[in-house]
Amino acid sequence: MLSIGLIDANIHAGGMKDDESPISIVGRWLEWELKRYGIILVSPDIADVLLIVFSGMIGFASSVKRQLTKVRANLSAYKITGGAISANWPAAFLVCDALAVGEAYEFIREIGKIISGNGTVQDIKRFILEYPNAIEKGQVADIKRDSQKPWLLDRQYEIVATPNSFIDWNVPPIKPDDGVIRVIGSKGCHSKCLFCSTSFAQEYQYMPEQIALAEKINFFGHNHKVQLLSNDPADLHSFRLLKIKLDSNSFTIKSLRNPDIFRSLLRSKSGMVRIGVEGVSERLRRAVGKPITNDELFRIVLELADHKFHQQLFFISGLPFENDSDWLEMMEFNKRLAVELHSGLLRLKFTTYNPTPPAPLCRFVPPRSIFSRYQEFAKWRFENAVSRWMYIISGIGNRNKPGDTGNYGLALAELLNLSRAQADSLMQSDNVFDLAPTFDEFKRMPHNIIGWPIDASLRYRMTEIYKRRTNIVAEESSNAKQQF
Numbered sequence: 083m084l085s086i087g088l089i090d091a092n093i094h095a096g097g098m099k100d101d102e103s104p105i106s107i108v109g110r111w112l113e114w115e116l117k118r119y120g121i122i123l124v125s126p127d128i129a130d131v132l133l134i135v136f137s138g139m140i141g142f143a144s145s146v147k148r149q150l151t152k153v154r155a156n157l158s159a160y161k162i163t164g165g166a167i168s169a170n171w172p173a174a175f176l177v178c179d180a181l182a183v184g185e186a187y188e189f190i191r192e193i194g195k196i197i198s199g200n201g202t203v204q205d206i207k208r209f210i211l212e213y214p215n216a217i218e219k220g221q222v223a224d225i226k227r228d229s230q231k232p233w234l235l236d237r238q239y240e241i242v243a244t245p246n247s248f249i250d251w252n253v254p255p256i257k258p259d260d261g262v263i264r265v266i267g268s269k270g271c272h273s274k275c276l277f278c279s280t281s282f283a284q285e286y287q288y289m290p291e292q293i294a295l296a297e298k299i300n301f302f303g304h305n306h307k308v309q310l311l312s313n314d315p316a317d318l319h320s321f322r323l324l325k326i327k328l329d330s331n332s333f334t335i336k337s338l339r340n341p342d343i344f345r346s347l348l349r350s351k352s353g354m355v356r357i358g359v360e361g362v363s364e365r366l367r368r369a370v371g372k373p374i375t376n377d378e379l380f381r382i383v384l385e386l387a388d389h390k391f392h393q394q395l396f397f398i399s400g401l402p403f404e405n406d407s408d409w410l411e412m413m414e415f416n417k418r419l420a421v422e423l424h425s426g427l428l429r430l431k432f433t434t435y436n437p438t439p440p441a442p443l444c445r446f447v448p449p450r451s452i453f454s455r456y457q458e459f460a461k462w463r464f465e466n467a468v469s470r471w472m473y474i475i476s477g478i479g480n481r482n483k484p485g486d487t488g489n490y491g492l493a494l495a496e497l498l499n500l501s502r503a504q505a506d507s508l509m510q511s512d513n514v515f516d517l518a519p520t521f522d523e524f525k526r527m528p529h530n531i532i533g534w535p536i537d538a539s540l541r542y543r544m545t546e547i548y549k550r551r552t553n554i555v556a557e558e559s560s561n562a563k564q565q566f
């Protein structure tokens with residue numbers, strides 16, 4: 083029988099604890115699924131087939147290569163991956179032979195059946211070639227690049243695969259190595275922030291039996307740390323039925339606006355409340371599709387602090403067409419908080435915008451100036467709006483080195499499948515670089531060989547609306563005419 087090994091590219095030492103048990107959530111789930119077919123994971127150096135797990139969107143190929151070397155994996159093994167990386171299939175095929183698209187419950191079960199039935203690697207390949215929710219390397223071998231704009235394909239290609247949307251809600255709760263029990267509540271997201279690949283890669287679905295879900299969580303009692311896996315647990319009816327304190331959870335302001343939900347949150351006594359705010363100004367939040375005023379955000383933060391919640395607010399720095407006035411507004415917001423916040427712990431976390439497909443905004447590459455703008459803000463923050471209750475977690479660069487882009491150029495190169503020098507050159511201008519100013523070009527972006535739930539024409543229209551909301555006219559935004 084073929085043997086299967088696991089490579090968890092996010093985790094040191096291949097993702098296995100003492101070479102016996104996977105560390106991560108996905109690793110534990112894979113172990114559970116395969117055991118149902120009598121398959122026990124083996125060490126990657128002797129595996130015939132390697133399942134490659136990676137939870138991020140960027141840095142896939144470099145992380146996997148590093149991990150394969152580190153654990154001395156059998157490099158001739160047949161390598162399969164899945165998850166978020168499917169939107170960036172050219173990066174996946176730098177190191178893998180096959181890619182599961184969308185949810186992989188059914189895919190892994192089919193692989194389990196083939197292997198437990200003494201199937202060969204050829205049998206696995208044949209299955210993947212015919213399976214509508216996966217891509218085999220050979221299926222994309224003839225796809226070519228545009229010679230002038232290498233981040234685009236030379237023409238529009240037929241859809242090669244569509245995302246699988248089947249979720250097995252009966253998979254048992256998973257307890258990875260961090261000791262926190264994860265119970266799946268929903269997948270995808272009911273919000274559609276235009277920069278967010280998660281919400282455009284799959285439809286929003288939630289566990290249909292919400293009362294049973296609440297009972298499952300309440301069953302653990304107060305002696306366990308439990309997380310309800312969802313991009314917005316407060317949107318789930320089960321959340322209002324919980325009787326135990328949850329470990330940290332993320333919420334949207336849209337849900338917290340509902341007084342019933344807000345009361346449920348106060349009752350839940352979550353250890354840490356995380357809120358995705360996204361844009362650093364009202365203008366940018368409205369443009370990405372998450373309108374939140376500074377006053378409303380301020381009121382919610384103070385109210386949660388009064389109820390002794392620790393909080394983390396997530397912001398995206400470097401959103402396309404941000405400008406100095408957005409950061410001036412952020413400074414004002416920080417000053418207000420520094421003066422008014424008197425209890426609880428508030429972390430402000432800034433993550434740099436990445437053009438990650440299939441999010442509509444992935445056609446825009448930010449200019450280099452986003453780094454100095456953020457770094458100036460961080461410097462100002464440390465010298466001015468200092469508060470013992472509030473601190474920031476920097477997602478980018480070094481505030482002592484203005485303009486330092488850290489590893490951003492490398493990540494961008496992998497995302498766009500360009501060389502580092504080519505990726506850097508796209509960021510040289512003071513303006514956002516528009517990779518696909520016309521709909522014809524947008525359709526030729528590589529991720530569009532996958533049939534995403536929202537089609538390319540609607541996603542393109544969303545980007546045009548974003549430009550209007552940020553008051554950018556096409557001539558100003560697009561420097562695609564400049565020589566590459």
Ligand code: SF4
Binds near residue numbers: 272273281313334358
């Ligand atoms: S950024 Fe968060 S709230 Fe917005 S669509 Fe993505 S997961 Fe949902």
